[in-house]
Amino acid sequence: MILSDRDIKILLKSGELVIDPLSDDTIRENGVDLKLGREYCAFKKTNTILDPNKPGNANEFYECDSSDSFVVESHRHYLLHTLEYIKLPSYLAGLVNLRSTWARTGIYIPSTVTDAGFEGQLTIEVIGSEFPVKLYAGDRFLHLILVKMETPSEKPYEGNYKGQTGVRLPKFFNNK
Structure with a gap:
């Protein structure tokens, strides 16, 4: 079952769902x-093979920075992060989509x-369009659809990315 705005408000009020910061235009x-956070990592073009068993230095593969705005270059891949810190209970999963305004620019x-x-x-991967597109930190960028599962998960997420803030590179780089 997909949650409605009413369901989401009830869960937020009870504390079972956390979204921080929560803006008036969020629900x-x-x-x-x-919304977009300030950090981003651009994938570097390289012939170096990324071996997950011996990943080497992340700087060989990613160029990371932070800014109030940046340009998504054509056909280039990036990792971005949300401004909001979320906490889902064991009976909710989320489907992340690009807001349609941004999809209409060709970003994927x-x-x-x-x-x-x-x-x-x-942390979300973004792929550039046919033309460069400027993004600003704080812009509403993603839409998270919350889905109530029929029964709570026996093993809620406890992986390496739990509690992450900012852009998080693949776990084999042992970052943050």
Whole structure:
């Protein structure tokens, strides 16, 4: 079952669902809009092979920075993060989508699921359009659809990305 704005407000009020900061324009008809944070990492073009068993230095593969705005270059991949820190209970999962305004610019994000029990800022991959697009920290960028599972998860998320803030690189780099 997809949660409505009423359901979301009830869960927020009870403390079972946490979204911080929570803005007036965050809760939508059937989900929650999330804003861009300030950090980003651009994937570097390289012939170096990324071996997850011996990943080497993350700087060989990613160029990371923070700013109030930046340009998503054509066909380039980035990791971005949400401004909001979220905490899902063991019976809610989230489906992350790009807000339609941004999809209409040609920016793309792969399918992303937020697991039941996840807590932290979301790190999301963004792929550039046919033309450069400027993004600003604080803009509503993602739409998180909250889905109530029929029964709570036996093993809510406890992985390496729990509690993450900012952009989080793959776990084999042992960052943050």
